[in-house]
Amino acid sequence: MPAIVLVGAQWGDEGKGKATDLLGASVDYVVKFNGGNNAGHTVVIGGEKYALHLLPSGILSPGVVPVIGNGVVVDLEVLFDELTALKARGIDVSRLRISANAHIIPSYNRTIDKVRERFLGKRRLGTTGRGIGPTYADKMNRVGIRVQDLFDAKILAQKVEAALDEKNHMLVKIFNRRAVDAEEVTAELLSYADRLAPMVADTGLLLHQALDAGKTVVFEAGQATMLDVDHGTYPFVTSSNATSAGACTGSGVAPTRVDRVVAVHKAYTTRVGEGPFPTELHDAMGDFLRDRGFEFGTTTGRPRRCGWADTVVGRYATRINGVTDYVITKLDVLTGLDTIPICVAYDVGGTRYDEMPVNQTDFHHAVPIYEDLPGWSQDITGTRTFEELPGNAQRYLDRLEELLGARISVIGVGPGRDEVIVRHSLLGAQSLADAAHAEDVRR
Numbered sequence: 001m002p003a004i005v006l007v008g009a010q011w012g013d014e015g016k017g018k019a020t021d022l023l024g025a026s027v028d029y030v031v032k033f034n035g036g037n038n039a040g041h042t043v044v045i046g047g048e049k050y051a052l053h054l055l056p057s058g059i060l061s062p063g064v065v066p067v068i069g070n071g072v073v074v075d076l077e078v079l080f081d082e083l084t085a086l087k088a089r090g091i092d093v094s095r096l097r098i099s100a101n102a103h104i105i106p107s108y109n110r111t112i113d114k115v116r117e118r119f120l121g122k123r124r125l126g127t128t129g130r131g132i133g134p135t136y137a138d139k140m141n142r143v144g145i146r147v148q149d150l151f152d153a154k155i156l157a158q159k160v161e162a163a164l165d166e167k168n169h170m171l172v173k174i175f176n177r178r179a180v181d182a183e184e185v186t187a188e189l190l191s192y193a194d195r196l197a198p199m200v201a202d203t204g205l206l207l208h209q210a211l212d213a214g215k216t217v218v219f220e221a222g223q224a225t226m227l228d229v230d231h232g233t234y235p236f237v238t239s240s241n242a243t244s245a246g247a248c249t250g251s252g253v254a255p256t257r258v259d260r261v262v263a264v265h266k267a268y269t270t271r272v273g274e275g276p277f278p279t280e281l282h283d284a285m286g287d288f289l290r291d292r293g294f295e296f297g298t299t300t301g302r303p304r305r306c307g308w309a310d311t312v313v314g315r316y317a318t319r320i321n322g323v324t325d326y327v328i329t330k331l332d333v334l335t336g337l338d339t340i341p342i343c344v345a346y347d348v349g350g351t352r353y354d355e356m357p358v359n360q361t362d363f364h365h366a367v368p369i370y371e372d373l374p375g376w377s378q379d380i381t382g383t384r385t386f387e388e389l390p391g392n393a394q395r396y397l398d399r400l401e402e403l404l405g406a407r408i409s410v411i412g413v414g415p416g417r418d419e420v421i422v423r424h425s426l427l428g429a430q431s432l433a434d435a436a437h438a439e440d441v442r443r
């Protein structure tokens, strides 16, 4: 049985790493299906902090087979750095499998990502500078370099040369940079081939066979719904499909095999980089959320923009991803506030929007319509059942659940692995009572 897709419902950094880790012990495979080392997942185990970028969080759980699917873009230098660092901390990384069809981020694409952002000036996107956009562009332009190319030196040399033919014109003539030497790039990529070889596999087939054998497979998204290249706040997005459908194209597992879609949603909202964010707070309250929630990027260290929960975005995430369960993280960060506003709709030039406006321009001008809920002051980090939560925290979650339109199954009350309230298991078949509750929420 279950194939579970785990996605971010907002603009990233919802706590997907922790949610995957929480499932860890009962999971057989964890698959990363999109993005690359633009992701940053912090997982805290026994007081020790692990920051992962390229590797799926499942690598921290003994027994789990971590898989990098075909939809991922792989920076080989980062891959081996992360593996070495984890090995040094006693983590067994030998089970990692990487798709032969995954694309590689050559060093020239990191350069292009950075110079392009500089060139754009005020119109920049605020990318992570990891070469993500240029590498996905190469994939679509059919000039990308794939993992399997490393095992055919002649083909690799031809492909690198072909890619650089055009890029060097761009680097020299538009960006005023030095041309990149194709032979140097080829030699650098080939230097990883021997170490990479034992990890390379037909991961689509591997996962298909695992599901046939009744194994549990979690597909862990990088980034999030609003950063999805098709469904997010384009052009202020990443360059891959971070929504649940991406789990299929990015892994080679068919949609009919997916059993559940779990979305991770903070009790408030954050965003890194440029782009619209209706509930963003520019005042002391925004600083409060940033300080209390320690909202600084795991990848770039940039302060995250902070604001209230936005259920227009949330309902959209429920719909686009087909969410069956929500994990609400960081509820503890809201402790001590008198009132907690939830955005229930937008006002755009006098018109009320209960659903995401179709036009990006309208979304840029959306003014949140808030419902104020009463806060609580008791420390909730030690709470392990819903019933033990202060009444107002329960009311906040109930209202959030109603507005999101899918049931809240897990609640995060602290960064630690065990700092969670599990109302409904995210694994296995749903019980009848669980299914009835989910149906009630939808109604």
Ligand code: GDP
Pocket (backbone or CB within 6 Å): 008, 012, 013, 014, 015, 016, 017, 018, 039, 040, 041, 042, 043, 044, 293, 298, 328, 329, 330, 331, 332, 333, 411, 412, 413, 414, 415, 416, 419
């Ligand atoms: P990801 O990119 O979605 O995996 O999330 P990040 O790791 O970038 O950011 C989430 C941060 O929130 C991490 O530092 C986690 O340790 C932390 N975190 C996760 N869940 C909770 C929670 O329930 N409470 C608190 N206080 N922190 C949490």
Ligand code: IMO
Pocket (backbone or CB within 6 Å): 008, 011, 012, 013, 014, 038, 039, 040, 041, 125, 126, 127, 128, 129, 130, 131, 132, 133, 221, 222, 223, 224, 227, 236, 237, 238, 239, 271, 272, 273, 274, 298
């Ligand atoms: P996780 O997996 C938050 C943002 C960048 C930028 C935009 C495009 O940790 O949730 P890119 O380098 O991908 O071309 O940048 O996307 N971004 C993220 N923001 N969390 C992430 O990942 C992100 N990955 C990319 O800040 O605005």
Ligand code: MG
Pocket (backbone or CB within 6 Å): 012, 013, 014, 039, 040, 041, 042, 298
């Ligand atoms: Mg992150």
